[in-house]
Amino acid sequence: MTKRKNVLVVDDDPVFKLIARKLFERSGDFFEVTFAENGLEAIELLRAMIDEKLKSIPDIILLDIEMPIMNGWGFMEEFVKLPEEATQDISVYTVSSSIAQEDKNRTASYPQIKAYITKPLTVDIIRSIAGIP
Known part of the structure; x- marks a missing residue:
């Protein structure tokens, strides 16, 4: 039995979020998905999870680069x-x-970032990053 993954999707685009929600649903019962509108909301959410020692700290963060308030x-x-x-x-x-190659290069400067994924997101991509066959 594959462990359920907690996923935080950080994106301000309502269409992308709707599609992501549907893709996660189609990927099987492996995910608990939370959404944040921008980087500030996401970082505040993470800080609260860490401070409260919640078990829902994300296993995976899908992070958009271009967002208002605080970008990726x-x-x-x-x-x-x-x-x-x-x-x-x-x-x-x-x-x-x-x-943009500069975005891909900047991604590589953060060891915490595992990969740069170009939209659109797919079920295969989701299952691959979660390690689900």
Whole structure:
């Protein structure tokens, strides 16, 4: 039996969030998905989870780059400041419609980011990053 994965999707696009929700549902009963509108909301949510020692700390974060208030890079600047013992098992994936090489290069500068995924998201991608056959 595969352990359920807690996933945090950080994206301001309502269409992407709707599609992501449907894709996770189609991927099987393996995911508990939470959504955040921007990097600030996501980092505040993570801090609260860590402070309260919640078991729902994400296993996977799908992070958009371009968002209002705090973009994906601002989120990563704050993420690396969180206690390593609380974040070491979180796999971050940037998910963006950008094909800019500079974004891909910047992704590589964060060891916490496992991969750069170009939208659209698919069931196969979701199952692959979660390690589900």
